[in-house]
Amino acid sequence: MVRLIRSLLWALLMLAGLSAAEAAEPPVLLVAHPGVDTRQLTRDTTRAIFAMRQRTWPDGQAVRVFVLPNDHPVHARFAKEQLAVYPHQLQLAWDRMVFSGTGQAPNRVTTQVEMRERIASTPGALGYLEREYLDDRVQVITMD
Template sequence: MVWLRAVLVLCLLSLTGMGAKALADDDPAVLLVAHADVATQHLTRDTTRAIFAMRQRTWPDGQAARVFVLPNDHPVHARFAKERLAVYPHQLQLAWDRMVFSGTGQAPDRVRDQAEMCERIATTSGAVGYLEREYLDERIQVITMD
């Protein structure tokens, strides 16, 4: 009887569009992180998207932002782009390519893996990136998003 109730609840959640996404939003698997010297503690999704699309090159307080990303085919990059920025990885790449080829901007710095991402963010003033929770350490801070 209990399992039937659980199945019913899951069906209702999936019909209302809440399912796993709602659970993931409460405790995101991939977190927005920054260097410890960044004064900003919270960003909207639009501002975060603008920073990662390289359209906004500074933090809200005016400090220069240095963006780090994983390779396009890395599963954590795909999850961050889709779940946190609400864009596909190829859309980010198209935006970066357009700026580079037109001479109006540059692409973010690419790192090989999450260990390198953590190290580069911890040692680069104004840095921003993303990590899974298990890669966090005391040298970087988590930036909340809505």
């Protein structure tokens, strides 16, 4: 019976495109400055914001996007799990905008602690954190 359950779980993980190691990782949550009025975003809107194509929140406030380095495991998980893109695809979009002069890349931070501090202190900020890094200085934005 245990083997059957493990086999079914493995099959579900493979169908979802996740390895067992990825499934065991804590979720990466979308977080914003506490002054942001938006509480929920669609995946498409979130993807447009992180691709730097949408520069304002739905209420018109400017979005300040913060990301971890491309090789950071939390950045890779956020891109794949929440945005359904690979980190290199985001980088290509940012490079294209910067080199063409039509936009700018997001603000980079080196750690999740720095991410939390910058989001908490920057009006309109948006980023992502694992649950253990959350505190009352940032708010979680749900994705539908």
